Amino acid sequence: MTAAFRLLPLAGLALLAACAQKPSTQTLTQEQGNKCPLSLDLGQQLILSLPSNPTTGFRWVLRDGAESVLQSLGPEVYSNPEDAGLVGAAGKSTWRFQTRERGEGRLLLTYQRPWETDVAPAKTFDCELRVK
Numbered sequence: 244m245t246a247a248f249r250l251l252p253l254a255g256l257a258l259l260a261a262c263a264q265k266p267s268t269q270t271l272t273q274e275q276g277n278k279c280p281l282s283l284d285l286g287q288q289l290i291l292s293l294p295s296n297p298t299t300g301f302r303w304v305l306r307d308g309a310e311s312v313l314q315s316l317g318p319e320v321y322s323n324p325e326d327a328g329l330v331g332a333a334g335k336s337t338w339r340f341q342t343r344e345r346g347e348g349r350l351l352l353t354y355q356r357p358w359e360t361d362v363a364p365a366k367t368f369d370c371e372l373r374v375k
Contacts, residue, residue, distance in 0.1 A: 271370070279370035288341050289313065291350065293368055295321060295336040300356045301365060303336050309348025312374040313340040342374045 268288040271278065283289060293303055308315060316339035323334030349371055353364035 292337045296333040298331040307351035312348040314343040348372045
C-alpha cells in the first residue's frame, strides 16, 4: 500500500472531527434566563425568543444588543401560535444573532409601550454574555 492510501483514513478522521466542532445554535427564552451569564463560542448563533403581545401596545425594545460581541442577523420577528385562533392572542418575538468577537457583552431588552417614556418597563430581560 502506498503512503497516500495509508493517510486517507487519517484525513477522513480529521474531517469528521472538524465537522463535529462546528458551532451550534443556542436558543434562549425568558424562562431560561437562569442560564445567564451565558457562555457562547465564536461563530455560534444565538436565538432569543420572548413572549410578546403587540396588540396591547407593548413592545420589546432592544436597549443593549451586545454589539461588541454579537452581530444581529435581522430585525425582530413576531409570531403568534397558530392554534390560538384568537385575535389579539399573545405570541413571541424572536431575534437572531451571531457571535463575531471574543469578549463580554450584555443583552438588555425592556417590554413597554414606546410612548410611555416615564413609566417603568413591565418586564426586563437582562443577560450577560461571554464569547470564548
